[in-house]
Amino acid sequence: MGWLSVRATGRFQRILEACHYYVGSLPGVVVALALVTITVRVVLPLYQTAATLLLAYALLFLPRALVGLRSSIAQAPVELERAAMALGRTPVQAVSQITMRLAAPGAAASVALVALGITNELTATLMLAPNGTRTLATEFWALTSEIDYAAAAPYALMMVVLSLPLTLLLYAQSKRIIGR
Amino acid sequence: MTILAIERTSKRYGPVCAVDDISLTVPSGSRTAIVGPSGSGKTTLLRIIAGFEAPDSGSIRLDGELLADGPSIIPAHRRGIGFVTQDGSLFPHLSVADNIGFGLERRSPDRHKRILELMDTVELDRIMLDRRPHQLSGGQQQRVSLARALAREPRLMLLDEPFSALDTGLRENMRKAVAAVLKKTGITTILVTHDQNEALSFADQVAVLRQGKLVQAGSPRELYLKPVDPVTAAFLGDAIILPAELGDGWSQSAFGRVAADTGDRRGAADIMLRPEQLKLTAVAQAEALQNSDAHTRYAKVSDIEFGGAVCNVVLSVLGADNACPPMQIRSSAINLPAMGDHVRIDVTGKVHIFG
Numbered sequence: 460m461g462w463l464s465v466r467a468t469g470r471f472q473r474i475l476e477a478c479h480y481y482v483g484s485l486p487g488v489v490v491a492l493a494l495v496t497i498t499v500r501v502v503l504p505l506y507q508t509a510a511t512l513l514l515a516y517a518l519l520f521l522p523r524a525l526v527g528l529r530s531s532i533a534q535a536p537v538e539l540e541r542a543a544m545a546l547g548r549t550p551v552q553a554v555s556q557i558t559m560r561l562a563a564p565g566a567a568a569s570v571a572l573v574a575l576g577i578t579n580e581l582t583a584t585l586m587l588a589p590n591g592t593r594t595l596a597t598e599f600w601a602l603t604s605e606i607d608y609a610a611a612a613p614y615a616l617m618m619v620v621l622s623l624p625l626t627l628l629l630y631a632q633s634k635r636i637i638g639r
Numbered sequence: 640m641t642i643l644a645i646e647r648t649s650k651r652y653g654p655v656c657a658v659d660d661i662s663l664t665v666p667s668g669s670r671t672a673i674v675g676p677s678g679s680g681k682t683t684l685l686r687i688i689a690g691f692e693a694p695d696s697g698s699i700r701l702d703g704e705l706l707a708d709g710p711s712i713i714p715a716h717r718r719g720i721g722f723v724t725q726d727g728s729l730f731p732h733l734s735v736a737d738n739i740g741f742g743l744e745r746r747s748p749d750r751h752k753r754i755l756e757l758m759d760t761v762e763l764d765r766i767m768l769d770r771r772p773h774q775l776s777g778g779q780q781q782r783v784s785l786a787r788a789l790a791r792e793p794r795l796m797l798l799d800e801p802f803s804a805l806d807t808g809l810r811e812n813m814r815k816a817v818a819a820v821l822k823k824t825g826i827t828t829i830l831v832t833h834d835q836n837e838a839l840s841f842a843d844q845v846a847v848l849r850q851g852k853l854v855q856a857g858s859p860r861e862l863y864l865k866p867v868d869p870v871t872a873a874f875l876g877d878a879i880i881l882p883a884e885l886g887d888g889w890s891q892s893a894f895g896r897v898a899a900d901t902g903d904r905r906g907a908a909d910i911m912l913r914p915e916q917l918k919l920t921a922v923a924q925a926e927a928l929q930n931s932d933a934h935t936r937y938a939k940v941s942d943i944e945f946g947g948a949v950c951n952v953v954l955s956v957l958g959a960d961n962a963c964p965p966m967q968i969r970s971s972a973i974n975l976p977a978m979g980d981h982v983r984i985d986v987t988g989k990v991h992i993f994g
């Protein structure tokens with residue numbers, strides 16, 4: 460998808476991409492409510508299942524991943540793909556050995572960003588998660604709403620600690636890009 | 640013997656006809672330069688030859704093998720054609736050695752030996768072997784790019800303005816070095832450039848493109864002395880273009896009567912001559928005024944711009960009709976007349992008549 464949006468700039472691709480960004484800009488509550496409505500009205504068995512939750516995450520976070528992936532693919536010029544083809548690589552090999560290879564650090568960064576987002580995501584998780592599902596954010600939220608700040612603190616700390624390596628990774632990544 | 644035959648090839652991008660009905664043949668082992676202003680379709684033509692783009696119509700044959708027949712094409716990786724771009728297009732994540740070896744069999748036992756050989760061929764120091772592309776100068780990057788393309792022993796080498804990102808001195812060196820390497824390896828080469836000097840000195844055949852059309856193709860000498868039109872003439876070097884009257888084997892113009900291959904043509908025509916055909920000899924004013932007639936022209940130097948090796952001399956020709964504007968002529972600093980001097984104009988060789 461990321462590759463398509465950079466290399467093949469057809470109308471369909473652009474519309475598809477625009478939809479993505481549009482959904483990505485919606486607040487989590489809106490997407491979650493929409494999914495709640497759909498699952499309750501149309502496919503009740505899916506209400507509050509892991510599948511719906513994953514779908515919500517996908518809708519909310521795929522655009523973020525896409526932005527990162529897209530820009531890192533755009534950084535690998537077509538000329539390199541062409542050079543690889545002139546050196547005997549098939550188009551598929553050229554994309555996988557050159558473009559994907561060059562986009563990999565950027566892609567990793569987007570994955571890290573998304574992981575960060577999901578760890579801290581609250582609203583959609585609360586509405587859609589199967590009963591009994593507990594994420595760090597929901598636990599934290601549950602405990603703070605009971606004004607049990609002391610018990611909530613470890614969860615907050617864990618969120619911070621978990622986010623830390625990812626943030627460091629992102630930081631290192633951005634420094635490398637600037638350093639080039 | 641012809642190795643590459645391009646026949647009536649066209650390629651459109653929306654309303655733009657980037658390559659318009661071009662036919663061109665390239666002899667085996669020769670060097671062809673494609674020149675033309677920006678946007679004239681040089682890169683597009685090269686991409687079609689390399690197989691990165693499919694032509695809308697027309698055919699391309701290499702060694703008798705049909706590479707493209709209209710939009711159905713043999714893909715680039717099966718063509719055996721080398722390609723070097725303006726910036727070298729090196730793979731930034733690979734070392735110099737791996738860049739050069741990219742097209743070589745990975746498990747081949749003499750891979751490393753071959754890489755070293757190629758580095759010697761393009762005169763690249765072996766200490767660069769483990770460097771990354773961003774640690775190389777522009778000229779070195781181009782050498783790596785050339786070595787990488789040579790590694791596959793291509794049937795045809797395409798160079799798209801490979802020297803244009805280099806500064807003038809280095810450019811000339813690189814041009815000579817690359818020409819020498821290609822001569823040594825005997826690989827048929829097509830070079831795209833918009834530097835006319837580069838084209839004329841590098842190639843056996845020069846093709847001039849304008850707005851997607853092939854305006855003229857021929858030997859550098861032929862193009863320089865017998866361009867098809869004034870634009871081409873000016874593109875390939877300084878040209879003096881002026882109206883003349885044609886007679887049997889001569890032309891009559893502001894420069895007097897000068898030999899020309901007139902054939903059956905008579906009457907008015909535009910003629911061209913190159914500044915180096917003109918010789919100025921300082922004479923006494925009296926001689927200039929007395930002897931000036933339709934056959935031998937004298938002129939007064941009305942301005943001089945000193946420019947070192949080449950200087951601009953502005954002449955007003957005596958006895959020519961008033962419509963004749965002052966002539967700008969380049970002259971060497973040696974024997975440079977002074978302002979206000981009178982000179983005799985001698986033309987060596989023939990003038991060229993535009994069709």
Ligand SMILES: Nc1ncnc2c1ncn2[C@@H]1O[C@H](COP(=O)(O)OP(=O)(O)OP(=O)(O)O)[C@@H](O)[C@H]1O
Pocket residue numbers: 652655656657675676677678679680681682683684833
């Ligand atoms: N991928 C493309 N999509 C649309 N138009 C294109 C594309 N590639 C080239 N063109 C157009 O085709 C024409 C020829 O372009 P081309 O790149 O072949 O010119 P060029 O002679 O190589 O110019 P330059 O000297 O600037 O490199 C231009 O008008 C250009 O805008």
Ligand SMILES: [Mg+2]
Pocket residue numbers: 681682683
């Ligand atoms: Mg070009």
